[in-house]
Amino acid sequence: MRALIFAAGLGERMRPLTDHTPKPLLEVGGKSLIAWHLERLAALGVRDVVVNTSWLAAKFPEALGDGAAWGLRLHYSYEGDTPLETGGGMLHALPLLGSEPFVLVNGDIWTDYNFARLPREPAGLAHLVMVDRPGHASHGDFALDDGGHVRADGAQLLTYAGFGVYRPQLLDRWRDMVGSEPGVDRQPPRFRLAPILKALMPGGHITGDYHPGRWTDVGTPQRLAELDAQLRAQA
Numbered sequence: 323m324r325a326l327i328f329a330a331g332l333g334e335r336m337r338p339l340t341d342h343t344p345k346p347l348l349e350v351g352g353k354s355l356i357a358w359h360l361e362r363l364a365a366l367g368v369r370d371v372v373v374n375t376s377w378l379a380a381k382f383p384e385a386l387g388d389g390a391a392w393g394l395r396l397h398y399s400y401e402g403d404t405p406l407e408t409g410g411g412m413l414h415a416l417p418l419l420g421s422e423p424f425v426l427v428n429g430d431i432w433t434d435y436n437f438a439r440l441p442r443e444p445a446g447l448a449h450l451v452m453v454d455r456p457g458h459a460s461h462g463d464f465a466l467d468d469g470g471h472v473r474a475d476g477a478q479l480l481t482y483a484g485f486g487v488y489r490p491q492l493l494d495r496w497r498d499m500v501g502s503e504p505g506v507d508r509q510p511p512r513f514r515l516a517p518i519l520k521a522l523m524p525g526g527h528i529t530g531d532y533h534p535g536r537w538t539d540v541g542t543p544q545r546l547a548e549l550d551a552q553l554r555a556q557a
Contacts, residue, residue, distance in 0.1 A: 323442060324419050325368045326412065327359055328484075329429035330376035330405040335541055344378045346429030347385055348546060351553025354385065355540060359427050360392045366437045368425060372397045372418045376405040401510070408515035409500065413493050421490055428484030432549055434536040440487050445470075446527035447492040448519065452480040453537045458545075463516075464523075464530075472530040474520045483537055486530070492518065 333340030339348060346356040356373070363371055371394050375382050379400050389396035399415040406414055412426070423443055441449050450472055455462045465476020496513070497506070499521040505512030522528055538549050 323366070323368050323422070323425065324370045324372065325363050325425040325427065326372045326374065326415055326419060326488075327356060327427050327429050328374055328408065328411060329356060329382065330374045330401050330411055331430065332377045332405065333430075336543060336546070339543055339546070340377075342378070344375075344381055345540070347381060348540070350432060350540070350546060350550040351557060355432060356382075356386070356429050357392075358432060359429065360386070360389070360394060362437045363425065363427070364392045364394055366425070366440075368394070370395045370397065370418075372399050372415045373429075374399040374401060374406075374411045374415050376401045376403065404512070406510060406512045407505070409493070409496060409513040409518060410505070410511050412488070412515060413496065414510050416490050416493070419490060423487050423489050426486055426488050430540050431484040432536075432538045432540060433483065433485070433533070435483070435485070435533050439531070442487075444487045444489060445529050446489075447522060448486060448488045448528050450486040450519075450528065450530040451483040451533050452530050453483045453533050455479065455481045456539065458539075458541075464519075466530050466532055470529050470531065471526050472519075472523055472528040474523050480532065481539075483533060484539070492522070 329346040333345035336345050347354045375398055397418045452466050462479025463482045465473045465479055467473055499518045500513045503513045519528055540546050
């Protein structure tokens with residue numbers, strides 16, 4: 323099984339910390355955010371990990387090398403000076419991911435979720451992990467019904483945790499689902515993943531599960547510092 327780590331973001335809300343360090347390389351609990359993911363992916367049995375990059379792209383191979391320190395093979399998918407968004411980034415990385423389902427992890431989150439719970443073969447085109455909406459979020463993302471399907475609307479909206487298992491076929495008809503988003507006609511195209519997921523939800527193609535444990539979207543210096551303090555106290 324292979325994995326994709328989204329690490330191409332500009333980290334604008336984290337400045338000045340991200341002026342010289344990409345957000346996934348910022349440290350919490352004594353190691354970088356992305357190192358936490360690499361450890362868990364290696365424990366899961368993943369051997370090839372694609373890291374998409376843009377802002378300060380050269381910093382990643384400098385810090386992570388070829389992945390041998392984790393028993394992994396790292397491959398870098400460089401998107402140019404402007405990140406391609408989540409959908410465009412995934413599409414750009416597909417040649418490195420192959421034709422089988424892969425794990426996707428956002429590089430700027432931290433969680434105690436056991437990746438062994440992820441299905442090797444999602445029932446549909448994607449399986450998303452959902453968490454309770456954090457206090458800093460003004461609204462949730464999706465709902466999870468009793469049958470384990472993710473829906474665009476529902477009585478209780480949860481937050482997409484930023485990781486799951488995806489089939490490459492999710493993007494087979496991406497142009498039909500993203501509409502006229504700015505950037506779709508660029509080469510390579512730039513578009514978000516959310517409209518595609520929402521378009522596929524009514525057909526039952528997107529499943530999910532709920533994680534009641536710890537999860538942090540490390541989007542601000544304050545949340546980074548709070549998480550770092552928690553992990554160091556725990557250690």
